Amino acid sequence: MASGGHGGSCMNDEVIGAMVTCSGDTTTTTTTTTTMSGSSTTGASVGAAHGYGASACFASLALLAALWISQVIANGHLCDRRAACAAAKLVHKKVGMAPPELGTLFYVEEAKYKAEKALIAAKFTGSALQTKKFDPQKDAKKPDFLAKNPTGKVPYLETEKGCIFTSNAVARYVARSRGDLGLYGDSFDEEGSVDTWLDFCLHEVEVPLMAWVYPVLGMMEEVPSATKDAQEDVKKALKVMEGQLATSAFLVGDSVTLADIALVCALKEGFKRVFDSNFRKPFPKTCQWFEKCCKMQPFKAVLGEVALCTAPEKPRAVLPAFAPPAREKGDKKAEKPAEKKADAKPAEKKAAAKPSEKAAAKPAEKAAAKPSEKAAAKPAEKAAAKPAEKAAAKAPGQANGASSGDADLEAKITDLGNQIRTKKEQLKAQGLSGKKADADPEVKAMVEQLQQLKGQR
Numbered sequence: 160m161a162s163g164g165h166g167g168s169c170m171n172d173e174v175i176g177a178m179v180t181c182s183g184d185t186t187t188t189t190t191t192t193t194t195m196s197g198s199s200t201t202g203a204s205v206g207a208a209h210g211y212g213a214s215a216c217f218a219s220l221a222l223l224a225a226l227w228i229s230q231v232i233a234n235g236h237l238c239d240r241r242a243a244c245a246a247a248k249l250v251h252k253k254v255g256m257a258p259p260e261l262g263t264l265f266y267v268e269e270a271k272y273k274a275e276k277a278l279i280a281a282k283f284t285g286s287a288l289q290t291k292k293f294d295p296q297k298d299a300k301k302p303d304f305l306a307k308n309p310t311g312k313v314p315y316l317e318t319e320k321g322c323i324f325t326s327n328a329v330a331r332y333v334a335r336s337r338g339d340l341g342l343y344g345d346s347f348d349e350e351g352s353v354d355t356w357l358d359f360c361l362h363e364v365e366v367p368l369m370a371w372v373y374p375v376l377g378m379m380e381e382v383p384s385a386t387k388d389a390q391e392d393v394k395k396a397l398k399v400m401e402g403q404l405a406t407s408a409f410l411v412g413d414s415v416t417l418a419d420i421a422l423v424c425a426l427k428e429g430f431k432r433v434f435d436s437n438f439r440k441p442f443p444k445t446c447q448w449f450e451k452c453c454k455m456q457p458f459k460a461v462l463g464e465v466a467l468c469t470a471p472e473k474p475r476a477v478l479p480a481f482a483p484p485a486r487e488k489g490d491k492k493a494e495k496p497a498e499k500k501a502d503a504k505p506a507e508k509k510a511a512a513k514p515s516e517k518a519a520a521k522p523a524e525k526a527a528a529k530p531s532e533k534a535a536a537k538p539a540e541k542a543a544a545k546p547a548e549k550a551a552a553k554a555p556g557q558a559n560g561a562s563s564g565d566a567d568l569e570a571k572i573t574d575l576g577n578q579i580r581t582k583k584e585q586l587k588a589q590g591l592s593g594k595k596a597d598a599d600p601e602v603k604a605m606v607e608q609l610q611q612l613k614g615q616r
Contacts (some may be wrong), residue, residue, distance in 0.1 A: 162520065259336055262318035263289040264329065268480070269378055273326035274314040275424045275461050277333045280417060284337035284455035288316075296480050312588050325590050327357050327421065334417045342417055353409045356418035361590060363399070363423045367392035369589075370601040372428045372475035378459070379479045379585070380578055381474040382608075385601030393429065397442045404444040423452045424462075431465060432472045439467070482576030500591075572612050579605045 183448050232537040232549040251468050261281070264445040266274030274290070293313050298304055308315050308322045315324035317333065352508070371391040375382035403410055410418040429441075430449060439446050446467075453465045579602060586596040595604060 169226055169593070170559050176456075186606045206271060251289045259286045261333060261336060262316050263291055264314060265291050265293040266314040267293050267295060269376055269481070270313075272424045272427055274329075275427075276417075276421050277314070277325050278344060278461045279420045279457055280330050280333040281422065282460050282557050283415070283420075284333060284340060286333055288333065288335050294480075301540035312590075324371055327590070330417055330421060331357075341414065342420075344411060344416060349411055353416050353418045356410050357421055359396070359399070360418070360421045360425050362420065362595075363396040364393070365589060366586065366591070366599060367396070368425065369428050370599070371583075375472045376428070378479040379582060380477055382601055385604040388604070390598035394438075394441075400445050400448075404448050409448070410542065419452055420458075421450075423449060427462060427465060430467055432468055435468050435471050438471075461528065477608070481581070483574065483581050490519060510562065523581050568612065568615055575605060575609045575612065579609065 176595055264277055265525065278288065278290070280286075293299075295313075305311060307317065308324055311325055312324045314326055314329060315322050323332050331343070341349075344353045352561045367389040371386050371393065371599070373379045400410070407413060409415055410422065426449060450467075453462060582599070582602055582605065583593075583596045586599055586602070587593070590597075
């Protein structure tokens, strides 16, 4: 074909169009020749939506515009998205477009499952996606990090036009880079279903499951009551998935979408580390779906071989990168009362000694004045007994124990407060609002424990 006069167009106004006739669930594709004029500008925008260069964009327009006009003429209305997707697929085959460069994806190793959503989507779309590990202890303190990513949330995708943050937003961006593949659904209704499952994944699966799994990964300290609540919430979520997968091969329709990708990634650590055979038993359809997805090449290329859990892993010590920050002010406050009490002990001893001397002197005087030995003995015994009781009550060992206990209590309160703040920051990093973070079962359990400790002051 001759080159047109539109600055790099690889085709002239006579282009190959794909006419797609949609009838129910069947779609047939034929090839027609359509003459079009003034199509280059629109073609650039259509092709750009797929992340390609100018020459490919003009070809993309020609195919899609020919398709739509043919459908309007034939049926009196525009075709649905399946027709547009079929035409776009022809563009990729005939023009031989190179995969789009999407940018660099930054992720935290311990929470890599969040980045894996986008990485698997990129395998399906054939998009080029660079990756780089993010060190929370070092990289989060760099001035340029917050300058380009004000929320401070990881993972994030750095593109030529700015940053996209949160795992689901990045995964959506990657899936939409090749809308013709249907990874985000093949129709407007399916797009809505995919979005529904993405929100379900975040709020009904990730939040409770991470409260259960994060202590196993060393990302937070375990709170047994919160873990128990999380296990019940995960069961409820899996029951919902079981019902959906009983009616379809995948969560949205009969092919993989971003909904399946997100939930496989979110559930991976659960299936690997804590979902033993007894836990999995009530959810056979969900287990089959998970294993089927993991065997697909795009999943396997990112996740590797995923072996199902045989025995639940136990929580381990919190890793340094996720340990609550030490609060110097709180520590000083806890130390000061102990110091004051320790300083007061010698004074208490002296104070205890003086009454005993006076008390011992008075009975002696009375004994000298009265002839009765019995009468003299009784006051002396009482006077000697009272100072001894007071001295015993203020014994140095007991005073030390009391002050040490107070210091330990303050330290526990400070540490638990730090844990609550860290957990809420993690939940907010997952996209939860402040109110939803406060309502998290684990946060509520720790807050209740904190109130109990404060009541012991």
